[in-house]
Amino acid sequence: xxxxxxxxxxxxxxxxxxxxxxxxxxxxxxxxxxxxxxxxxxxxxxxxxxxxxxxxxxxxxxxxxxxxxxxxxxxxxxxxxxxxxxxxxxxxxxxxxxxxxxxxxxxxxxxxxxxxxxxxxxxxxxxxxxxxxxxxxxxxxxxxxxxxxxxxxxxxx
Ligand code: SF4
Ligand code: SF4
Numbered sequence: 001x002x003x004x005x006x007x008x009x010x011x012x013x014x015x016x017x018x019x020x021x022x023x024x025x026x027x028x029x030x031x032x033x034x035x036x037x038x039x040x041x042x043x044x045x046x047x048x049x050x051x052x053x054x055x056x057x058x059x060x061x062x063x064x065x066x067x068x069x070x071x072x073x074x075x076x077x078x079x080x081x082x083x084x085x086x087x088x089x090x091x092x093x094x095x096x097x098x099x100x101x102x103x104x105x106x107x108x109x110x111x112x113x114x115x116x117x118x119x120x121x122x123x124x125x126x127x128x129x130x131x132x133x134x135x136x137x138x139x140x141x142x143x144x145x146x147x148x149x150x151x152x153x154x155x156x157x
Contacts, residue, residue, distance in 0.1 A: 033152070035127075036131065094151040
């Protein structure tokens with residue numbers, strides 16, 4: 001039974017579709033993995049992450065440099081919504097939106113659990129300071145930059 005003095009947090013009680021805009025935005029852990037360039041194997045359909053990032057991504061802050069206008073600047077940037085998160089199979093396994101849409105709990109390093117936006121970086125679960133810009137990279141160069149990231153398929157501790 002839940003102690004009324006310590007009610008459950010919103011992400012444990014509200015479906016994604018019922019969250020306020022602020023609650024929804026607060027879920028993003030700032031991992032930066034969804035801003036990586038991904039390559040799809042045409043034969044298998046398998047999606048591979050690289051260590052190259054979207055031109056609008058800031059590696060040092062691990063954030064989009066123009067979040068409000070991101071879709072206007074990068075037309076193929078995907079705006080996450082409760083209605084599309086389940087269909088986006090390439091979203092990182094550690095992504096808070098993906099986890100909640102699958103009925104899982106937020107990881108122990110998530111800032112809503114720790115109270116610190118730094119905890120994801122300290123846990124090694126973000127791509128901060130570990131990527132290069134996509135700009136100027138050929139397809140062949142991108143192929144050579146396929147990278148396994150912590151928490152994602154193929155990664156082993
Ligand atoms: S993968 Fe999910 S949690 Fe990580 S930055 Fe993208 S939207 Fe935020
Ligand atoms: S436009 Fe911004 S949010 Fe979209 S992929 Fe690029 S860096 Fe990420």
